[in-house]
Every structure is written in C-alpha cells, then in structure tokens.
Amino acid sequence: MGFPKKDEVRMTYRDILNESARRAGNCACVGLDPRPGNLPRKIVMDAGDHHGNLVRFFSILLKEAARRNLKPAAFKPNIGYWQCLDAPRKGDYQGSRALADVLDMVEELFPGVPVILDSKRGDIASSSTNYAHEAFNSWGAHAVTVSPYMGSDSVEPFASVGGRHRGVYVLNRTSNRGAQDFQGMDVRDRNDSGEKKEPLYMAVARRIVTWEKTYGGTLGAVVGATSPAELGALASFYADHEIPLLIPGVGSQGAGATDTVSLLRDSGYPVELARINSSSGITMPWKDTPAPDSWEDMCMDAWSRLLEETVL
Numbered sequence: 001m002g003f004p005k006k007d008e009v010r011m012t013y014r015d016i017l018n019e020s021a022r023r024a025g026n027c028a029c030v031g032l033d034p035r036p037g038n039l040p041r042k043i044v045m046d047a048g049d050h051h052g053n054l055v056r057f058f059s060i061l062l063k064e065a066a067r068r069n070l071k072p073a074a075f076k077p078n079i080g081y082w083q084c085l086d087a088p089r090k091g092d093y094q095g096s097r098a099l100a101d102v103l104d105m106v107e108e109l110f111p112g113v114p115v116i117l118d119s120k121r122g123d124i125a126s127s128s129t130n131y132a133h134e135a136f137n138s139w140g141a142h143a144v145t146v147s148p149y150m151g152s153d154s155v156e157p158f159a160s161v162g163g164r165h166r167g168v169y170v171l172n173r174t175s176n177r178g179a180q181d182f183q184g185m186d187v188r189d190r191n192d193s194g195e196k197k198e199p200l201y202m203a204v205a206r207r208i209v210t211w212e213k214t215y216g217g218t219l220g221a222v223v224g225a226t227s228p229a230e231l232g233a234l235a236s237f238y239a240d241h242e243i244p245l246l247i248p249g250v251g252s253q254g255a256g257a258t259d260t261v262s263l264l265r266d267s268g269y270p271v272e273l274a275r276i277n278s279s280s281g282i283t284m285p286w287k288d289t290p291a292p293d294s295w296e297d298m299c300m301d302a303w304s305r306l307l308e309e310t311v312l
C-alpha cells in the first residue's frame with residue numbers, strides 16, 4: 001500500500017478531511033464490513049474461499065461506484081469483520097489478505113479518499129504504540145478508532161505515532177443501546193476545580209479538546225447518529241474547536257442521514273469535518289434475506305442515496 005502520499009504528509013488529518021469532502025462534495029463514509037454468509041449466490045464460487053469471494057464482491061461494487069462517479073468522503077472497514085476470517089494457527093490469513101486487496105482497490109479507484117480503520121484500540125502506552133503501528137503502518141490507514149477508557153497515556157501514542165497527517169477518533173458517545181450504561185453516567189472531572197457533574201461523554205469531549213491542543217488537527221470523536229440529543233450537544237460543543245466527527249448509526253441502525261446533516265448544521269458544526277457512516281445498509285441492503293438478482297443496483301442505489309443525503 002502507498003500511504004501516506006507526499007502531499008498528505010504536509011497536511012494535518014483535518015486538512016485531509018476538508019480536502020476529501022470538497023472533492024467528493026459530500027461527507028459520506030461507506031463502511032466495508034463483509035458478512036460472508038450474506039453474499040449474493042453468484043459471487044460465492046466456493047463457500048470456504050473467503051478471500052476470493054470477498055475480493056470478487058467488493059471489486060464489483062467499488063468498480064461500479066467509481067464508474068458512476070459515486071465518490072464518498074471516506075471508507076471505514078471494521079477490522080473485526082475481516083480478521084475473524086483468518087485462522088492464523090493454520091497459516092490461513094484469508095480475511096486479512098482480502099482486506100489488504102480491497103484497500104488497494106480503494107486506493108486505486110478512489111485516490112485521496114481517507115480510510116478510517118475501525119479497530120477500537122487503546123491500552124497501556126507501549127501496547128497502544130504497537131496498535132498505532134498496526135493501523136498506520138501495517139494497514140496504511142489514514143485514521144483509527146480508539147477507546148478512551150484507559151486514559152490519556154493510552155490515547156496519546158496514536159497521535160504521536162500517526163503524526164499530524166493521521167487521525168485518531170476517540171469513542172465518545174457511541175451508537176449502541178448500551179452506550180448509556182457508562183457514557184451517560186454523571187461524573188465530576190477531578191481535573192476541573194468545579195463541583196458540577198456532567199455526563200461522562202461530556203468529560204471525554206473536554207479531554208478530546210485538550211488532546212487536540214497538543215496534537216493539532218488530528219483528534220476526532222465517534223458520536224452515534226442514533227441519539228440526536230447527545231449528538232446535537234456534542235456537535236455544538238465541538239463546532240468552534242473543529243473536532244472531526246465520525247458518525248455511525250445511519251441506515252441499518254435506524255438513523256437518517258438527512259436528519260443527521262440538518263442536526264449538524266443547526267448546531268453550527270462544520271459539516272465537511274463530519275463523516276456520516278453506513279456499512280451494511282450499503283453493502284448488504286437485503287439484510288438477512290437472500291440477495292436478489294438485482295443486488296448490485298440495490299447496493300448502488302443505497303450508496304448514491306447516502307451521497308445525496310450528505311451533500312455539502
């Protein structure tokens with residue numbers, strides 16, 4: 001893989017986001033999460049050949065999207081969907097090889113479109129350093145998702161290994177039902193002198209802004225579209241700080257892209273820094289039913305709808 005390009009090294013990750021949104025004309029992020037059991041019948045030539053089946057499937061989709069000039073402003077593979085197809089103790093790396101080949105295709109067909117590796121890492125500093133190398137150097141990703149649960153020293157290695165041209169999206173207020181269990185807890189930040197309590201996701205948001213001051217143009221936040229009140233509050237808070245938002249939850253999880261864009265605009269948030277993600281809603285809109293013969297058009301319709309609904 002050829003990341004990073006020479007020009008990109010001179011840019012901050014925030015510059016890369018601004019530039020890719022300007023070129024694409026939208027703030028859409030297409031998720032790349034394969035589910036081998038739900039692939040169209042005609043694609044599956046041998047049920048055990050995950051590498052062949054996935055490369056065939058994504059090659060058809062990516063080439064057709066490029067032919068129709070359907071350029072999103074980011075791609076987001078979730079590493080778990082790919083690496084669960086490896087069987088390393090048997091010398092089998094089909095999932096990882098398929099992801100590598102698909103990322104090569106993305107780079108060739110959609111040059112300049114950032115890839116966000118959704119791996120949700122975060123560990124003691126020395127281990128985080130290795131995870132940062134995994135994302136930025138092994139996979140050549142432009143950005144990675146990171147959990148803040150272990151604190152500053154677990155997040156900072158991603159920013160220092162990545163440098164200014166790589167992004168670090170911190171899990172802030174996630175899109176799942178259980179997000180409220182901890183992220184919504186009222187807490188008092190010991191670093192603040194006040195006695196006032198606030199939801200944990202707001203305390204994390206303040207830290208993201210603090211980290212951003214040290215690692216300018218690189219820190220972002222993952223905030224789900226499924227909780228509009230929280231997304232609105234965080235988007236307003238981040239607006240002046242220009243913190244990039246990665247927003248999953250659109251499509252299969254029920255949130256609408258149009259509503260999400262309106263909410264961001266109403267919050268005064270610079271929409272070109274957001275990446276609104278839909279994964280299975282685009283690559284598997286038939287959900288758990290068998291893929292229809294018109295599967296390719298179905299995917300392209302969903303893909304182009306996301307781009308239209310997130311137009312800048």
Ligand SMILES: O=c1ccn([C@@H]2O[C@H](COP(=O)(O)O)[C@@H](O)[C@H]2O)c(=O)[nH]1
Nearest residue numbers: 078174175224248252253278279280281
């Ligand atoms: O809060 C979060 C953080 C990450 N995700 C990831 O995004 C995609 C969503 O997939 P859909 O098929 O569009 O529902 C998936 O990789 C999640 O792990 C999230 O959904 N919410």
